[in-house]
Amino acid sequence: MEELDYLAGERKRAEFDVDAMKIVWAGSQHAFDVSDRMSRLVASDPAFRKDNRPMLSRKDLFKNTLRKAAHAWKRIIELRLSEEEATALRHYVDEPAYTDLHWGMFVPAIKGQGTDEQQKKWLPLAYKMQIIGCYAQTELGHGSNVQGLETTATFDPDTDEFIINSPTLTSSKWWPGGLGKASTHAVVYARLIVDGKEHGVHGFIVQLRSLDDHQPLPGITVADIGMKFGNGAYNTMDNGVLSFDHVRIRRDQMLMRVMQVTREGKVVQSNVPRQLVYGTMVYVRKTIVSDASTALSRAACIATRYSAVRRQFGSQNGGPETQVIDYKTQQNRLFPLLASTYAFRFVGEWLSWLYMDVTQRLQAGDFSTLPEAHACTAGLKSVTTSITADGIEECRKLCGGHGYLCSSGLPELFAGYVPACTYEGDNVVLLLQACVARFLMKTVSQLGSGKQPVGTTAYMARVEHLKECRCSAQKAEDWLKPNVILEAFEARSLRMSVACAQKLSKFSNPEDGFAELAAELVEASVAHCQLIIVSKFIEKLQQDIPGEGVKKQLEILCNIYALALLHKHQGDFLSTGSISSKQGSLANDQLRSLYTQVRPNAIALVDAFNYTDHYLGSILGRYDGNVYPKLYEEALKDPLNESVVPDGYREYIRPLLKQQLRSARL
Amino acid sequence: MEELDYLAGERKRAEFDVDAMKIVWAGSQHAFDVSDRMSRLVASDPAFRKDNRPMLSRKDLFKNTLRKAAHAWKRIIELRLSEEEATALRHYVDEPAYTDLHWGMFVPAIKGQGTDEQQKKWLPLAYKMQIIGCYAQTELGHGSNVQGLETTATFDPDTDEFIINSPTLTSSKWWPGGLGKASTHAVVYARLIVDGKEHGVHGFIVQLRSLDDHQPLPGITVADIGMKFGNGAYNTMDNGVLSFDHVRIRRDQMLMRVMQVTREGKVVQSNVPRQLVYGTMVYVRKTIVSDASTALSRAACIATRYSAVRRQFGSQNGGPETQVIDYKTQQNRLFPLLASTYAFRFVGEWLSWLYMDVTQRLQAGDFSTLPEAHACTAGLKSVTTSITADGIEECRKLCGGHGYLCSSGLPELFAGYVPACTYEGDNVVLLLQACVARFLMKTVSQLGSGKQPVGTTAYMARVEHLKECRCSAQKAEDWLKPNVILEAFEARSLRMSVACAQKLSKFSNPEDGFAELAAELVEASVAHCQLIIVSKFIEKLQQDIPGEGVKKQLEILCNIYALALLHKHQGDFLSTGSISSKQGSLANDQLRSLYTQVRPNAIALVDAFNYTDHYLGSILGRYDGNVYPKLYEEALKDPLNESVVPDGYREYIRPLLKQQLRSARL
Ligand SMILES: Cc1cc2nc3c(=O)[nH]c(=O)nc-3n(C[C@H](O)[C@H](O)[C@H](O)COP(=O)(O)OP(=O)(O)OC[C@H]3O[C@@H](n4cnc5c(N)ncnc54)[C@H](O)[C@@H]3O)c2cc1C
Ligand SMILES: Cc1cc2nc3c(=O)[nH]c(=O)nc-3n(C[C@H](O)[C@H](O)[C@H](O)COP(=O)(O)OP(=O)(O)OC[C@H]3O[C@@H](n4cnc5c(N)ncnc54)[C@H](O)[C@@H]3O)c2cc1C
Ligand SMILES: [Ca+2]
Structure with a gap:
């Protein structure tokens, strides 16, 4: 029997090896295997059902979570799962529980x-x-x-x-x-x-x-x-x-x-040394960055699949209407988010390396890289969680009215995700007080003093060049060159930091200046963090990446990520003179054509996340695209549909209709 | 007995007559009276209690709504309320119900x-x-x-x-x-x-x-x-x-x-004529714009009051810590939203006038202004609802962790508001297909043909001037001049529309061009709508506005609204050459100093909304600022707190702790 797959046509259009991309996404063959096995284990166990969550009262909901946590623990013991497997299993149970804090913080x-x-x-x-x-x-x-x-x-x-x-x-x-x-x-x-x-x-x-x-x-x-x-x-x-x-x-x-x-x-x-505490913070925040990539990828997967299913307008001669994913506005909202999921993935991978590096150095008594590592993880935590929170809601809107239903999975994804902007450090406080801005200002103030900026601030050593350089893009395709992109982001970031430092120097009390210029300092910090993400994506692409067409797709996504950011923050790039307005316009032309290139691969790129329907928890994002009948089925499960005439009719509707309200007891 | 008021000190700092501002906000003394009476009527009637909503199951929730709707109708009849009063009463009941559609659509x-x-x-x-x-x-x-x-x-x-x-x-x-x-x-x-x-x-x-x-x-x-x-x-x-x-x-x-x-x-x-239908659309959408202002004002009221109560960091010599409203980043996120509530209020007022004007013309058989009115209401619906949805969530984040509690009122406000971006026309479709972009392109194409652009597009008649003009701002204070602001917004909007039109003209099939350039067309439409809002705010200030200091505060808010927009969309202004980057930087300096001016008035400016604690439905936004004890009280009401040892302990926690999981039935 053929399996139903309304998206089969879309899947055939892919120009790359999806299985190879799955490995890239997971990080390694081993990581893929663990994640694949654990997600299927959870999906196939009815004890982990979660589609009824929105309907449960608080008490039932909580009791149910206790049950799942115990069941998960039982399975972990029975199957003698490794720590890695156990962590993956808990992740795919996909329900915030006390065990998260036990294992993740206590x-x-x-x-x-x-x-x-x-x-x-x-x-x-x-x-x-x-x-x-x-x-x-x-x-x-x-x-x-x-x-x-x-x-x-x-x-x-x-x-x-x-x-x-x-x-x-x-x-x-x-x-x-x-x-x-x-x-x-x-x-x-x-x-x-x-x-x-x-x-x-x-x-x-x-x-x-x-x-x-x-x-x-x-x-x-x-x-x-x-x-x-x-x-x-x-x-x-x-x-x-x-x-x-x-x-x-x-x-x-x-x-x-x-x-x-x-x-x-x-x-x-x-x-x-006290700094050891920072090591733990680097660890926790690197996890938050990977989680951001995961949460955003779930939303992007739902919105992408549904945008290929949903048709609206544009029918010619009675033929089918246009898939909404073919509208440029839809692409302009969706594809940069899709690209961001990959960008956050790779910067998360790099953070794992950074954490290892820091740990080894700490053991060897070398604390020199810690402040930079601390600032950069704090900044990346802030930037990736903010974009992810907004991005999930944007994906919900991309699904039109149906995105508002709990059965789309998006409301719960959003509501469950947003506190990541607040816990483990409020995102604004992180950028400002805690680390990034202060670290950047310190780095700038030491430029020229002989002290070399390290790690992700190393580019600042080229201060003289970056202050003066002019972007070389002359035609749209020039914006495909990694060096052109990188230099534009470096120039923008450096110039924003230097401008802040100059303004700060005019205050007799630096703390007053810091308070007064806080908003600008936050903008400079964001610019720096965006540069990190762009540069780590570009570095990733310098590696050998196996699989037919895989690298090509990642290059497209990398360029979309960078050029969409460039357009969104055009004010920064123009006001610092890092690009000209003509160049900004060329970048935007290039961006549009990248959308066209990624379009046929969009479904395959979200398939590469390898999510089960259980984990996605969304009717709009179903693998098979069989959206409409399932929406209908799901609706009928609402307790309100237990009766056609609602509870309350006799007391509160009938007296109105019969004009007998005066005598009614309400 | 003195009433508790932790915000009394803040209220004393106000530099304007709050009661006079209440009239301005309501639109007239009469509107204020109706709204004040109805909101108190609802607040004082225990039948309209709503703080238990998040705890109710779907069936109970719905039955409860039926009860409230019937009770409201009963009160409307008993008190022989006018249509205006009845509408206000239903509004303050503040619970989406079938009656909204009955009266508002059917x-x-x-x-x-x-x-x-x-x-x-x-x-x-x-x-x-x-x-x-x-x-x-x-x-x-x-x-x-x-x-x-x-x-x-x-x-x-x-x-x-x-x-x-x-x-x-x-x-x-x-x-x-x-x-x-x-x-x-x-x-x-x-x-x-x-x-x-x-x-x-x-x-x-x-x-x-x-x-x-x-x-x-x-x-x-x-x-x-x-x-x-x-x-x-x-x-x-x-x-x-x-x-x-x-x-x-x-x-x-x-x-x-x-x-x-x-x-x-x-x-x-x-x-x-068929166009009559547009008349109804203008009506419905003008209501949505006022509702946007209302929803955003509730969120801004909560976030402003709580930001004055909340203190974090900055204690000197053991004194109290800094109120978070005094941090520039907090101001930079909050005050533009506060200014937007007023901006949307006034543009909503103007839309009421527009609707009247259109209706009178229709009755006289004059359809000439209809397309422009239709495009402009559609655009304003789109722009104001998008900002409001994002703005409510930003206000929630401005409250830190506590904003995530239902008792803050913000989650429900957000979740209940967001569909306004989708119903009555998806916001992107409205800007693009339905009206705004198409109308703008048509208007631009007819410039020079002798056909004068009307209504909110009248400025386009000055195309030659606006294409060439240079912003005259030379110092920060120049950005306080309405004409400087207005011309910058007009130049930006006109130039973006003209640029789109030029690009469009290069396509042999205009529909292909329209599809390809959709994202840019949306940006041009947004620029046009923002200009409308800024210009209507400025027009409002040319009227006589009674009350000590009232006009002055509104001028500050108007400038904050415009300059925050200018900063956010700096890319547009710079790339069209409507301002220079030096001028952009001056505008931002001015903006910071406006924040300082509005700061002492912030609490009074949200008091001017005249919301009861019932309507606000937020512990963080309580009039008296008595946040902490009330958060505590509210928490204890959760059904989960009926027992200290939770339901499920025996089955799902104890077996874990006692290592008796293998034999447990889960
Ligand atoms: C809470 C709520 C209450 C409602 N109440 C009512 C009611 O009382 N009565 C009623 O009749 N309806 C009601 N609706 C339905 C509402 O009017 C529709 O959801 C709305 O019109 C959007 O249509 P859609 O859901 O089909 O979105 P879609 O059109 O499917 O939108 C999906 C995506 O496609 C994009 N898109 C679609 N067409 C284009 C295009 N041509 N170009 C570019 N992008 C495009 C959209 O921007 C969006 O991102 C309600 C909806 C909600 C959520
Ligand atoms: C779902 C969730 C789970 C949590 N889990 C845990 C947990 O397991 N254990 C635990 O201990 N805690 C936990 N927390 C608490 C969390 O860590 C705090 O909420 C977080 O640190 C933010 O602090 P706050 O709530 O005091 O925000 P506040 O500091 O009160 O923030 C309010 C506003 O003030 C601004 N602000 C504050 N200080 C400054 C400044 N110096 N400069 C500029 N702006 C400033 C913020 O940006 C924000 O806009 C959790 C919170 C949530 C929401
Ligand atoms: Ca947003």
């Missing part, structure tokens, strides 16, 4: 901040899930400003304990995922107070609930913080609120890798 | 397309709600392309009836609000077939359900299309699916104002 915090002894004690418990942990940093009153946290941890030398306390309402922990209902333990961040003196914010392992009956321990008040954006989405997670009424923990529950409190109440800095 | 369709006789028959029934109607145009397969609708209405001369039929799955009506469960009648759009010949798409009044027991009539299948984006939000609405199996209706149920089918089966064009 365990790494202990690994990163715990002494060897502490790791030996706690990690095995965590690995076997004999305890469930979360990461309790943010409070009701403080998120971005970690140094402003109010929870206290006061050392009591009499009992050799810390007293964890929440002195105010706003000091309640607020937001930690997994905290509300599931966690038995938390890494709690609190101000360390020893002998009346403050020693900054540190992490403490605190048991929250009894391991016998899950009741909160004395002095601990814990609850869920309530509904969040969207149906399903992040409401599967028990983000929690937590306050302490003088809760006592043993001294050895302070994470003491970088700072110790001794039995005698001495505060001792260990010889492990 | 009644106007009959008024606009029905003959006098038909109006006499149907309108009284509708006015008394003895029937409930909806507007059934869109089908599963066709939304934007109305001419592609598949439902048929075939005239049967034997019985003097039309046979309404759904020949395919994709011909099912799909999306109409109120259709799924509440409506007894619909205006159904279908292809008219008489004697085997097609006569285009027309409206028919079709009864869907029995007035006795609400059961669908024979041949009619109707249901709800299922969950949509967000908690609460549009899920209160029964958007429906409907198909017809040869349903017979009387001939006089075709809406026959512009075209008639006689007893003999003759199709007769009436002497009422």
